Amino acid sequence: MRLWLPLRPFALLLLLCFPSRAAEPVWRYAVALQSGGLELKIEATFAPGLTDEFSVDSGAEPYLRDVEVLRGGNWQPQPLTRDAWYLAEAPRREVRLRYRFLLDAAARGLWNRELVADRGGLVLAAPSAFLLRPWRSGRGLTASIRFATPLGSSVLCGIFQASNGAHIIDAEDLENAPAAAFGTFRTLRLETGDGVVEAAVPPAFATALDGPLRAWILGAMTSIRGVAGRFPVPRAALFLLPSTRGRGVVFGSTGGRGGSAVTILAAADLKAADLRDDWVLTHEFIHLCVPTLDRRHAWFTEGLATYLEPLARAKQGLVTQEKLWAGFIKNLPEGLPQPGDRGLDQTPTWGRTYWGGALFCLVADLEIRKATGNRQGLEDAVKALVAAGATKAVAMELKEALRIADRGLERPVLMRLYLQWADSPVQVDLEALWDELGVKQEGGAVRLDASAPGAVLWRRR
Ligand SMILES: [Zn+2]
Structure with a gap:
C-alpha cells in the first residue's frame, strides 16, 4: 500500500475488533491452482446457520465462473444476481458449492490492484477476492483453506497455518486476510526457533541471490528478537517483488489479519551489498510487533x-x-x-x-x-x-x-x-x-x- 512518499514503507491499517478463539472450522475451502496458472478451482463447504447472500470483494464477482451448488446429489448452476449469489438453503442446511476463479483475467482486468495483480511473475491475490462467502456471517466462526498446486507451480499464503498444513483463520478476518501468491516462484524458508518466515522469490531474482536473501531475512529476524524478545508471529509470508524503478530494496509494506504478510519491492538486479545495507525489512518486521490500529x-x-x-x-x-x-x-x-x-x-x-x-x-x-x-x-x-x-x-x-x-x-x-x-x-x-x-x-x-x-x-x- 503506497501513501505519501513512494520510498517509505507503509503498514496496512484497518480498524476492526479482536478475533474470537479458533474453533473447529465450519467453513472449508479447497483451492486448486490449475495447470498453466490461469485459474483456481475452488470447492467450499459451509455449516448451516448463515445468511443466504454469498459474495466476494466488490469488483471481483465477474471473475467467478460456473458457480454450482450441490442439491440432492446433483451440482446445480447458481446464477449471479446483481453482485451476489443467493443460496436459499444456507440458513437451514450445510452448503456445498464449487466454482472457477479466473485468476489471470482478474490480475489483468481488476481495477483494484490491491485485490489481484500480477507482480512480476507471481500473482498476488487477496483471499477476499476469490473466496465466496456468506455476507456478514463470520463472527465467532473459523474457516480453513487448503491450497493445491500442479507440479512446477507454487502457492504461499500469509494466513497462519496449522500443523496439518491448512490455513486457519477467524471467518470474520477473511475480509482483511493477508494475500496469497500463486506462480512459478521458489520459496525460501527461514526458522529461528520462535518464528518462521517463508519468502516467495520469483524468477526475476537470480538463484545466486538465495544465499544473501537468506542472510538478509535471518539478520532482520535476529534484529527483531533484540526489540521484541522473540519473532513476533509464528509465521510470516514475505513476497519479494521486482521493481522497475529504484535501486536495491525500494519499498516495503506489511499487512494482514489472522496472519502476516510482508511485501518487499526490490530492483531485479538486487545485489548482496544492497541486502547487507538494507533497513526496510527490519522496519517491516517491527510492524509485526504492533497490533493493526486505526x-x-x-x-x-x-x-x-x-x-x-x-x-x-x-x-x-x-x-x-x-x-x-x-x-x-x-x-x-x-x-x-x-x-x-x-x-x-x-x-x-x-x-x-x-x-x-x-x-x-x-x-x-x-x-x-x-x-x-x-x-x-x-x-x-x-x-x-x-x-x-x-x-x-x-x-x-x-x-x-x-x-x-x-x-x-x-x-x-x-x-x-x-x-x-x-x-x-x-x-x-x-x-x-x-x-x-x-x-x-x-x-x-x-x-x-x-x-x-x-x-x-x-x-x-
Ligand atoms: Zn512502515
Whole structure:
C-alpha cells in the first residue's frame, strides 16, 4: 500500500475488533491452482446457520465462473444476481458449492490492484477476492483453506497455518486476510526457533541471490528478537517483488489479519551489498510487533518502526551509534509540530507520522530509562505487546495496546504521554534534548558524551 512518499514503507491499517478463539472450522475451502496458472478451482463447504447472500470483494464477482451448488446429489448452476449469489438453503442446511476463479483475467482486468495483480511473475491475490462467502456471517466462526498446486507451480499464503498444513483463520478476518501468491516462484524458508518466515522469490531474482536473501531475512529476524524478545508471529509470508524503478530494496509494506504478510519491492538486479545495507525489512518486521490500529494512529506504528529500526540494527553492529544519532539529528526536526498542528492523532502529514511518531518514541524511551535506572527501555513495552499476542495479526484500539505495553513497564509511561500528544502539538526542544543525551553534531560528525545525564539512552545498548 503506497501513501505519501513512494520510498517509505507503509503498514496496512484497518480498524476492526479482536478475533474470537479458533474453533473447529465450519467453513472449508479447497483451492486448486490449475495447470498453466490461469485459474483456481475452488470447492467450499459451509455449516448451516448463515445468511443466504454469498459474495466476494466488490469488483471481483465477474471473475467467478460456473458457480454450482450441490442439491440432492446433483451440482446445480447458481446464477449471479446483481453482485451476489443467493443460496436459499444456507440458513437451514450445510452448503456445498464449487466454482472457477479466473485468476489471470482478474490480475489483468481488476481495477483494484490491491485485490489481484500480477507482480512480476507471481500473482498476488487477496483471499477476499476469490473466496465466496456468506455476507456478514463470520463472527465467532473459523474457516480453513487448503491450497493445491500442479507440479512446477507454487502457492504461499500469509494466513497462519496449522500443523496439518491448512490455513486457519477467524471467518470474520477473511475480509482483511493477508494475500496469497500463486506462480512459478521458489520459496525460501527461514526458522529461528520462535518464528518462521517463508519468502516467495520469483524468477526475476537470480538463484545466486538465495544465499544473501537468506542472510538478509535471518539478520532482520535476529534484529527483531533484540526489540521484541522473540519473532513476533509464528509465521510470516514475505513476497519479494521486482521493481522497475529504484535501486536495491525500494519499498516495503506489511499487512494482514489472522496472519502476516510482508511485501518487499526490490530492483531485479538486487545485489548482496544492497541486502547487507538494507533497513526496510527490519522496519517491516517491527510492524509485526504492533497490533493493526486505526489509520489515525499510523504515527504510532510508523514512529515505533522508524525509531527502533536503527537501534535494533545497531545492537547487531550493523549501524554505529554515531551514524544512528546523525540520522536522528538530521531527521527528527521533520517530526516537530508545524503551525496548525492538532496533535499526532489529527495531523496525518508525512513528517508527523514517521518522525513525529519517532520523536514520541524517543521521549518515551528516555522517560522509561530514567525512571528505571536504565533497567528498562521502550523495547520492554514492545515485548509486552508481543508476549500478549497483540501483534499485527490482530486489530485493536490504540488505548488498549498502550495499556498492554505499559503493563510491561515498572512504571507506566506510554498512556500518559499519548494523552498529552494525541490531540495537541507538544513541542520538544531538540537542542536541549541532544545536550541531555550527550549527542553533539560537530562539523559533519557526531560526538557522543557518555557522561551526559541522558546517555542511558544509547549506552549499553
Ligand atoms: Zn512502515
